[in-house]
Structure formats: C-alpha cells, structure tokens
Amino acid sequence: MNRIQKTFNDLQQRKEKALVGFVTAGDPTPELSLQIVLSMCRSGLDILELGIPFSDPTADGPVIQRSSERSLEKGTSLMSVLAMTRKIRLETDIPIILFSYYNPIYNYGVLRFYQDAVEAGADGVLVVDLPPEESNEMTTDWNGQELPLIRLVAPTTPQGRMSFIAGAGEGFIYLVSKTGVTGSHGLDLAGIAEKITSLRAVTALPICVGFGISTPDDVAGIASVADGVVVGSAFEKLIETHIEDPDITEILSGSVKVLKAATQGSGR
C-alpha cells in the first residue's frame, strides 16, 4: 500500500479528514523552507504538497505568485526541490505530492523526472496545466506505477468529462473549489457538496478540495463533505507576513495545529 492510500485509510479509522498543506519549496530561503515544512509535518499535516516555483504561474493568485518569485530569486529549481524532498523524506512518512507547472518537468525530462522523484521519496505529482488530453506525453514512458498523477476536477467540468478524468485518476482527486486562481475568496459550500456527490458517483478515490480555503471555519465546512482539505495561499501568506520573524516556524506549525483540529471529529 502506498503512503497516500495508507494515510486516507488511517484517517478514516480515526474519523478525521486530511489536512493537505501546500508550500512553495524554497520560500523564503532553501534552509528556512525546509525547517518550516518539517515543523508543519510534525504538527499534524497529513499530506504535503511541495510547490515547484515557476516564472509564469497563471493558475495562481498574487500570494503564490510572490512566493514563487521569492523562491526563484534564491535559486530554487526542480533539482533543488527534489533534493529538499529527499531531506523531508528522511524525517517524516507523510505523503509528499510534487506540485508543478509542466514546463520545468518537460525541461528536466519526463522520464528522468519520474525516476528522480520516486528515488527522492515523492508519492505523487500534480501538474496544474497538464489536462488528461495532454498528460500521456508525460507518463507514457514512465517505467513504473510509483508516482500517481493527481487529476484535477473544476467547477466548470461537466459530468461526462468528470468520469473521463476520474477514470484516469490515481491517489486522490483534487477538486478545485471555485472558478478563479489560488487564494481568491468566497466559498460556495453547497455547490462544492453537490460537485462532490456527482464525483462520488464516478470514483472511489478520496476527494480533496482546494483553492480559497483559509480559516478554521472554511476547513471544518469542507471537511464535512470532502475527504481532504487543501490549504495553500493561507500558509504562504503567513510566511510572507512573518518573513523576518524568528518565530516563523512556530507560527506556521501553530496554524497547522488549528486547521488540523478543524478536520477532526467531522467524519460524517
């Protein structure tokens, strides 16, 4: 059983939902980023999404744009994120999903990426701008099944297309909560619940919901209908706000504890 399956099985037994945390690797510095991520993992994060920064993040709002810029200024590359993955893997067993735009992976070489990501201890990959229509070119030469490609479903995805996407799904399904970029406001919980019901009809995979989820109330709301809750921009905003603060790692781990608590005891 891979780490993603094991995590969701364990959570189900504990009647908890997954807190999935997105962090841009290398922000604000490679060293501090590693410390922040490790402290978040130790504080109750269930799944880590490690973002590979890209120069042109067209799916991301201003917070993650700025975090990507800071990280790139410090020289972060796909190779350095894989090195960071190795270090995280030595310290924790939680699933690590590499989160990327396609160009850095394409440039690195898709087969080399598969081999190096698996070797580094990554458990999956999510490529925001690689829909199923184009994803074969990445996975077709992969010589193994050890790096599930996490598929996205959007509010605009019609029912028929949903089953097409879910049919190719592995690991879990990432349901985008709203039309918009990461970090935008205004959750429509009823609409999300409806989308999840449609999605459950075509897949047995766990469903995690992301985009625009920042407060404990948001997390508790989503946790009542989904299997996991993805928080990204809210963490990045904390990093940005406390960039000079010596307590930055404690602040981030404190936030994880609060949000994790909101995923517990809602196993309906």
Add this chain to the structure above:
Amino acid sequence: MSTTDQMNHKAGSLGSHPYPDEKGHFGPYGGRYVGETLMPALLELEAAYQEISGVPEFQQDLCLLLETYAGRPTPLFHARRLSAHTKGAAIYLKREDLTHTGAHKINNTLGQGLLARWTGKSKLIAETGAGQHGVATATTAALFGMQCRIFMGVEDIRRQAPNVRRMELLGAQIIPVKAGTGTLKDAMNEAMRFWVSSVQDTFYVIGSVAGPHPYPQMVRDFQKIIGEETRQQILEMTHRLPDVLIACVGGGSNAMGLFFPFIKDRVPMIGVEAGGQGMDTQKHAATLTAGSVGVLHGAKSYVLQDQNGQIKEAHSISAGLDYPGVGPEHALFKDLGRAKYVTVTDDEAIAAFRKLCSLEGIIPALESAHALAHTMKEAGRRSPDEIIVVNLSGRGDKDLGILFSE
C-alpha cells in the same frame, strides 16, 4: 475582387498542410496546456468555431464588416523608391496599416467578436503589447456593445501611451500589469488568470496565433485573408507569384496570415524576429532563433527559457515583438524548413522605420519596421526582376514617442 470570394476559399484547398490535428497539435507543438477550469471552455470554443465555419450567415457578417468597417481589401503597394534604394528586388508592401485601427489585428478581433456574440458571451478581455490588439478589441467591443477589459503591462502602457488613450476613448477598461517586466508576457499571464475567474460569461480574445488550441488555428484562419488578398493582387499586378514573403514575428499572427495561403505554392517565407540589442546579448526576443522547446501560455512551442525551464524576459524596442514565446505553427514551419527565421536589431529597425518615412511617405509600426529592415537586406542581395512582398502590419503613430526619445 470581393472579400466574400476570399472567405469562401476553404482550408481544404490547402492540400498538403494537415495542421492542426484534431487535438490541436501542429506536429509536436500546440495543444492545450491549461488548468482544468479552462478546458471545458476551450472545448466549447472549439465546437462553436467548427460550427460557425459552416454557417454562411456568420461568414457573410464577417465579410461585410471586413469590407465596410475594417476597409478591406487593403492595397498592395509597389514601393519603387525603397526598391531603387536597395538597388535590388522589387518590394511590394501589403498595407495592413491602412485598416481601421491601423493594424492587421482588427481582422482577428472582428472574427472573434462575432464568435463571442454567437456563443452568447457579452464581455471581452484581451492582452496587448503594442496596444494594437487592445485597440482592435476595444473597437470591436464598442461596435458590438460589449464590455471590454484590456490587460497591458505597465512598461507597455508607458511606451505605447497613444494606444492607451485610444482604448480608453473606446470605452475599454485598462488593467495595468506590474508583474515581471510589465510587458506582453505578464499581460497574458494576468488575462489568463482573469479568464479563469470569469470563464462563464467572458470571451478571451487572444491576439496572436499563440495560446491553447483552438486559438492558433482560429487566429490564423481570421488572418489568412491577408495572404489571400496578397496572392490575388500580386498575380493581377505582376502575373506571377512573389519570390519571397517577409513578415515580422512576435507571436506571429501577421506573418501566419500572409504566409498561410502561399503554402501550396511553395513560395519561400522569412519571419523576422526582434534581435533587440543584439544576438550576442541576452536582450532580445528571438524565440525561434535562440529559444528551445517548452510550454508557455497553453501551448508547446519554442520559448526563451533558462536551464531550469523558467521563462526568460524578452527585450525589444517594439512592444508587439517583446514576447518570449511564439505561435506553435511557426515552430513547426521552422522545424520543417518551411519558413526561415532571422533577426533584426532595435537599431536596424529604427533605421528602416526612418527610411520608409523618407522614401515612401509611410510611417510604419516599429514591429513592421523589423520586417522592412530585413526586406532591405534581402532586396539588396536579389536582382531587380525578383519580387518581395513584405507585410506592413501596422502604422507607426503609436511609436513616435519612442522615436523622439531616442
């Protein structure tokens, strides 16, 4: 020659050029590399575009607008003094600068605007570099009574100020984009982000043969009228086909519009990229000449990127060419050797700009001046009985500020 005849010229007659395929690929290039939120919109757009291609009313509406509003057909002008100056080939200028709004961009925005109306979308958004595509989109929105937002980098707002005023007069809202170098790439990033949040009621009018499928095909089809007219005009004027076609390439829509109808004729084609401060510097926008294959703004093509797959900043004195990507069909043309791509520096473009003003009484856009600079070099190497057609894609009023601050 009637524009209706041009529009009835079906793609099927182009024979041996079966691109894009049904998934929007031009060989290894093109495709749809976008987030899932946009995929359903692109699939709908593709279906709507296929549908209207077979609807006579749509084609008639577009033809009528091109003739009576945009001013087509545009003339093909034999530039005798410029030709004599080069002591070489006969140079013909395809006068896209004479269209309403002053550049070829209107051909495409009228097409996409009609398509937006056809699909029930009442809001238009667009990115713009030089401002010509922004002006053309704002014009189309005003004509159709639609709401319009134009995304433009702050550096381009500074250097193309006259076009900003024009867009405002036309009722468009300008969204300044500060990110990156504040140029076309950054404007397109922001337009894509806005589109993701507004996709249900908003039509994204992409201005070049770039972006995800079906845009490269659709924009090519709306721009190929340039080449169709040119082909007929040069045959009427000289009773033969040109020896070479020349056009500037940023994203590549004016070049593709001129080139495409000549594919089956095997006429040689040259695309001119912006060499900026020189190809021995990092300050250029010569994507096909100096770039490598990557994925940017929804398509696979050549891009300017570093060794880690991060997109590099382009540089050109011409805002319309200042872009680190290029349309996927040009990437295919380069690989197939179907077209040749060369570069012209900022300084060479300015010299050509001045030359056309003084020799022919025509003020070209700085973008088109790149094509002219190479045309003069090429003409000088050829004999007077050879014919060069260059696409004078736009007029240069917008660039006077840049010229006089030099």
